[in-house]
Amino acid sequence: MSNSDKSWSLDQFQVEPKDGETRFHDFDLAPALMRGIADQGFQYATPIQAQVLTHTLAGADAIGRAQTGTGKTAAFLITIINDLLKHPIEVKRYAGEPRALIVAPTRELAMQIEKDARGLCKHTDLRVMSVVGGMNFNRQQERLQSSLIDILVATPGRLLDFCTRRDLWLDRVEVLVLDEADRMLDMGFIPDVKRIVRHTPTSQYRQTLLFSATFNQDVMALAQRWTETPEVVEIEPTQVTTDTVDQKVYITETSQKFALLYNLISQQDLDKVMVFANRRDITRRLCERLQKKGMNAAMISGDVPQTQRMKTLERFRNGKVRVLIATDVAGRGIHIDGISHVVNYNLPEDPEDYVHRIGRTGRAGATGTSVSFACEDDAFLLPELEKAIGMKLECEYPPEELLKERPAPERELKDQQRQRDEQTERDQRAAQQASGQDS
Template identity: 40%
Template sequence: MNFSELPLHEQVLTGIERTGFEQCTDVQQRVLPVTLAGKDVMVQSKTGSGKTAIYAITILQSFITAQADNREVKALIIAPTRELAVQIKADIDELAGGVNNFRVGCFFGGVGYAKQDEWIEKGLDVYVATPGRILDYQKMKKVDFRQFDIFVVDEADRLFDMGFYPDIQKMFSLLRPVKERQTMLFSATLSTKVRHLAWQFMNEPKEIEVQPEEITVKEITQELYHISKDEKFRLLLQLLKQDEPASCLIFTNTKARCVEVSKRLSMNGYQSKYLMGDLPQRKRLEIIGWMKSGKLRFLVATDVAARGLQIDDLALVVNYDIPEDYESYVHRIGRTARAGKSGKSITLADEEYVFNLEAIEEFIQMKIPVIWPEDLPEVEDKSASYTFRDLVPRTGVRSSSARRGGTPSPSRGRKQAPRRAPERKQRRPRPAAPPKQHPPRRSAKAYADLSALPLEERLAYYKKEYLGNQQPADEPVKKTSSP
């Protein structure tokens, strides 16, 4: 279906044409006729399906229709993360290119209130917000939830996972009655919590569910490499040299590993930055801006960037660590091949995270093709002489006077007796470790056969290969957290 076939105002169609979209995605084709009629919906939508355009176009159409009747329409959109909120605002601004006097503001924590206060004073048509900041404004009586005609909850399952379920319930209770507003709820999965919220606070919502086989983006070329943890970074360098991607997003499971991989890449000539929750908000937005504009080719991130981060024409996604949550795999690789475009993802399976693989393959209903790392270009790892602690020093160590319960700092003018440095005990030198024995190289045929094995046999292979006699085969593997 073309957008021109929908009952849309000319100004809305102009904005859609400027973005370069002509054909509706499957979700847009099924949902837009319902939302444009003013009805409530709860939609299961996969990452990169074009769901943002659904509620953006619906809001724009309602805004123009109300203008003709000398009315105002105001909308509130709730997103789980600051990055997603910023992306939603950017998408709406782009689609609203043909609509006059349409004002959108973005509200999130981690930054000051001044600029956001200014937006409220000038007046807005759409508020895009994270739960904490918008509820702060409600408590300060600067935002009245009864003014909103349209309420959108994006990535509801993610919001609930982050503990915002009570906040969303509170927002619903602050809105006008269900028949006086339109509500749209989008979620990757329609869980019991999602449905309960819809039944309790929505007006007979139409449920539109994507079938399981539609979960994984079909246009993504997926590859899997089995590699030991010690050899993983070198393999990454070889793959980057072979593919030479125009842009690459690399995911790790821990913040410390994220910093390490980013620094090792930079030392090897791949200028990169890392993105994680500990960074100041301004720095995070600056890094995302560099990646979107093409100034930065390589970005290493934790799952904080897995949802809502939209980078046009992202060439490659690398799962440096296999995610522990099988749904995170879909959200990660969904950063590429957005809106029907093609893309590529590479997953590196080592002995620490290989057991997460089976749940992922069961969820996406396919076995990820196994590629044997042969005929790859030779590389020199210029960071090989640096240890993990050389690149990621321990943080959070404060002086004794700053520690809670520590000795208070001396008053001025009071002389302090010199402290004697503690004597260090002489340690016996450790015997030299024997040279590391590398296992013989496996044949390509072995890995080709591996991808065809059933679940039980593959698990048995992994346990024998990576655990040896460390653990009985019938006992669960205890994962050790990365530094």
């Protein structure tokens, strides 16, 4: 237990037993970790947490099938943190030798996992770090060369870069987590992941946890290859999509979709909206058109620099951006509380992407709304989406008032004026700097 926990006890974290629910108190967790759990406001384990932790806290390997939003991240982080706290290393340690490794397919997901890990580790001495592509390479290299690491979160390419340069050694990894294995397959990362796994101790000398939204043949073949007699835990996706998210499908024409989107947000005065499109050019065009209407909108896609994406996400999280438009790759793994509505401007071609998209809302027990636009270009995708979520989607025509072009309401006009004022201020600063340089 770290010094900060000596004045804290479980008596300060009271959770009443409840029929059919598993408390975190019901597991034998380290007090410093329990304080981190209390800080996060966790009281009762989600179904996947309850099932996974029963096995993994005892040291078993596990394969979990669960969609985003079910609490799987906390399940593997609690396993890792508890194990590292209860089995401290007595021998001398060196920089660049993590004790636990979490591999994720996208930068956003990796950085979200890092943030969650820091929250749970707040009252411990464990050090958390991420290495992801698109961020400052030299700064990450400097930290690897100078700091001890307990938990490392990484994307495959950047992780291998550092292994090749011998800035990172994975032979001391005690727990290996492969998150969203199906997405890593889709993105072509499996050759890289195979190389990463070869850098770690053999499967009998490490604990391996693998999570995937789907259990197809390829995923199961990899899971069996990398784990030792694993426990298999499956949580049905319908729990994510139907219990907390109200799903609507509006039948519309391609030419009406923008007016429908704009009116939906402005007339209902929606505050925190995430819009998904299938291509980067569509996200850019949508963002520009909404901004011209005076709406506070921003976009993230694969061609936006990572530092800019992180700033945009932070502004959206803080309420400074009202509408965030994203592609599936950029939107995967975004965990932001309070997203009231998800709009599918295009229906996704992959049904699993639909589940991940609408999982951005209705999180952590809150309710949310998903609105999908089905037009002549993509309505044929609906049967596969319904099959993926195990329910029939009700299709309806949008109310007439949502299709009419209307002048911008007062809120948008104020946003527009504020944007003009900010631009004027930037222009004045630039002019002052230029005149200073000339003199």
